[in-house]
Amino acid sequence: MSQTEPEEGSLLLEESAEKLLAPPSVSEFPIFNQEAAYDDFTTIDWFRDLNQERNRQRILARKKRQNYFGWIRKILGDAWQGWLVTFLVGITVGGVSGFVDFLVQWLNDLKFGVCCTAFWLNKGYCCANCDSWKSWTELISVNSNFLAFIFYAFWMLLFSVLSGVLVVFFAPFSAGSGISEVKTILSGFVIRRFLNFNTLIVKIIGTCLSVSAGLSLGKEGPFVHIASCLGNVFSIIFEKYRCNEAKKRELLSAAAASGVSVAFGAPIGGVLFSLEEVSYYFPHKTMWRSFFCALTAASVLKYLDPARTGCLVNLSVDYTTPWHVCEIPAFFLIGLLGGVYGSLFVKANVWWNRYRATCFIRRYPIREILVIASLTAVCKYPIHLLRMNTTDSLKLLLSKCTSSSTLLDCNEEYFKAACVLIISVAFTLILTALTFGIQVPAGIFIPSMSAGAMMGRLVGIFFQWLRRNSATLTRIFPCKNNSYCINPGLYALCGAAAGLGGVTRMSVSLAVILFELTGGLTYIIPIMITIVTSKWIGDACGTSGIYDEHIRLKGYPFLDSKCEYSSTTTAREILHPQHNEPPLCVLLEKGNTVGSLKRLLKESPYKGFPLIDNLESRGSLGFVNRIDLTTAIEKISESTEVSEATSVCFTLKDWKTYNLCINLAHINTIPIQVSEEMPLDMIVDLFRKLGVRYLLVVTHGELIGLITKKDLLKHLASVYRQDPELILYY
Incomplete structure (x- = not known):
């Protein structure tokens, strides 16, 4: 050295x-x-800090033997500190999640119209099927698609710039998803301002603005950062965590689990995500506290019910058609496409971020946000699937075909549907690669799942068309309803797993998150096949997960x-x-x-x-x-x-x-x-x-x-x- x-x-x-x-x-x-x-x-020196904690416990043990007050202090003042602080973190994370979900829904609907009786209500709370909700073109009595696009682009640019201004001028550490930094911090690196109160506030507001703007990003990754910030803020109250960096990281691991829990409505998946993806030191005690913290956060979110659905799960599926063994090659194909997509995305994003760091763009972050937001508006608005809220478009992709379905691929317009999906995947890849890295809070989970679901739906359309035009496949799939024997929604579900797995290289935690997110426990084997295949293909293409690549890109001392x-x-x-x-x-x-x-x-x-x-x-x-x-x-x-x-x-x-x-x-x-x-x-x-x-x-x-x-x-x-x-x- x-x-x-x-x-x-x-x-x-x-x-x-x-x-x-x-x-x-x-x-x-x-x-x-x-x-x-x-x-x-x-x-930090884990060995030194854990030894320091053992010395503190010995001092408390001596005080316990000396008098009853020492025993009470050890039980109530020390032993319960871990459970109390994780309970407080869980409650706060759940409350913040409910606030963010409601605000994102309102701001997203504001791009298309406003509630005339109470402007602070979103479309769902106002009235979805009555005259209280008016689009902007209806308010000015001009029925013009171009004018509707102008309003859409105006709100997108406004929200994007406001988010960028907050990040650039008030809390630069709130940019991006924050998972790469959280992984590095949990491995023992100290970044003081990354988890402070100022970063927390800007991250919450900036996430609401950037997600509702319609940029190609999601709020799930930033929630891990938000939850970790809350864990760091609450650790200041308790001496056990305030004075010991190693113990504080146990609390941050539990907080990260609660962040994924409220982001996807998946408490168990959140614990596994913390164990598999972000945590460096995860003893048995930390697993139980992570489980408790994720449970508390999910319970609070269920009580608040910001979407007014009464359910914690937002993307539940109700498939009844069983999958066939002969569909396994299709699942391998979806996994292959997910791995290739993930590898292409990682390489494109890393290349663009390296180029951004060495060129003049780095000096003008707000102008870069304006350019990318304008490009996103132009690319997304003409395609209804991309113009929708990302969660709503994902619901549409996961839906099954019925006799009353209005989806293109359910009405035998296979070629038109395939063209729309191919163009949507290309736009999503390009826009997400450009967006992930600008100075706004940005997650990668939902865009990756959406792109994967599009590819999965595309494979489903192909096999559906092939069966209708092949006598051999008709004999292989003996079902009563010839039109809807193959369910493209199932293929989209597997594609969502493959897309996210190819980008992040998650495995067990991703499978559990999808089971909790959709309730599709019947389709465990297809989802596992696609996840394993996407990881194999992505690793074979010579790239790591997006978070590991960004850790290396930023030069953090992380030992995987x-x-x-x-x-x-x-x-x-x-x-x-x-x-x-x-x-x-x-x-x-x-x-x-x-x-x-x-x-x-x-x-x-x-x-x-x-x-x-x-x-x-x-x-x-x-x-x-x-x-x-x-x-x-x-x-x-x-x-x-x-x-x-x-x-x-x-x-x-x-x-x-x-x-x-x-x-x-x-x-x-x-x-x-x-x-x-x-x-x-x-x-x-x-x-x-x-x-x-x-x-x-x-x-x-x-x-x-x-x-x-x-x-x-x-x-x-x-x-x-x-x-x-x-x-x-x-």
Whole structure:
């Protein structure tokens, strides 16, 4: 690691250690202990934080044994904090979801008309079949499709620009879906402003505006970010989570589950999504609290019932036609199309975002939003399927054919329906690739499901036409009603799973979300076939899920827990220093002064310092974090008995000889040490499973180097021929 990259560094030039030698004085100073927070854009030390939590529990246990008040505090003040905070998060997420759903419906209907008796009501609440609801052309008594398009485009541009202005000028971290950042934060990275209250408010309002504008995006991804923000806000109230970043991430995992729960009406799917897709550390206790949080949020949303349907599920299906074994090739075909679509979308979106980051467009985010919104209005308005609300269009695609159906493919107009669906898929691919990345809150779930449902419906139309014109297939499908034997809605349902699976590479959680979202438990096997096939095809095309690609695009230090690494590399080839790098630098156990430590902190930008006994034997004694050392020096400097020449030691055994001793609570006396011959896969497992920030490399007790998470990520990038110098941008 070079000295120009201090984010994960923990080094001090070896020659600086000579300056730490100073004669001791003879006064005495008390030992102290104080917690310190992590710096912004750094990684946390899971091992240290969990050990800190164990120490806190031991203190509470001692107080419990001393008196009854300690026992009551442990039961009510500590043991129930986790359940109480997840209950509060669940209630709030459910309430926010109801508010967002109602506001999105009203703003979306406002593009087409207004309720004359009460303008604040949407079309459903006003009156869907009476004279209270008027379109804009009816209000001005001009029946013109072009004028209707002008009103549609005006509201789309207005809502899009308002959302972009809020994001650009008030909370830049609220742009996008936020799932990539939530995954990185849950892996142990610290991004302070990403989960604060200001970002939360802008994310809620911006999501309502961008979704109701009709842009090719959804609100499901942003709800994960919104729920995580609420989890972070509520964690401030409870000391157990406020002072421990590792424990806070358990709460954020539960909050993310509640976000998916209210977005799709799928509590169990939300828990599995948190486990499979976003969480990095998911113990059994966190699973139960995630389940409770998702249940609470879904219950509140069911009570509010913003859609006035009385149901938590918005896309329920009522298919009665059983699927046939001979349809399995069609399901594989849908999965193949979903995987190809997902791979094309990921490549197009990543390419466009890379280009945006290096060209003049980056300097004019509001103008970019105007251009994309105008293009979206022109492309979507002529096609009724795209002009509709995305949820309504998805309902239409999932509907089955009946004798009274008005769908084109149900009235034997197969060619016309196929042309509409092909054009709609192409527009959705292009518009979503351009939209996902602009400075507005934007999700990817519903657009991907819509595109997949269109492809699935297209395959269903083809097989329906083939059966009507093939005597062989007519014998294979022995059903009474010749027209509606093959259900295109089922194919659309499988296509929705394939489209979203191809884009995100979700598997188990996606299947459960679709079962809860639609109630189509009879069609488990077809949905699973399409999901597995889309994932295989997408992986074979050389891309990862869209969230993992955006993590790499933004240069976050994320070590994927699902990837497997195989290489002949050993710790000797990863550690710092290498032959062409400055020598490893250390702190000495003895001979330090307050002044020398202050100069060290002032001159060095690094986040920690290895501690050794002396420069000859270089025996490893531990590791001192910069924040802890800074806090200690600031504390002892408050005393009038301490001067710049006051000597400091780092061990308690010499406290009678040295006038000042920094508490061992500020020194990691048991850092993880590895041999220089340790293979790469074991090093990766140590970083992933123990959550450490660094590994000390020793040979026969002698410290020869260290490996940080950033060193490991750079090495993995070079091994797999990726760019190790990724640019962080928004």
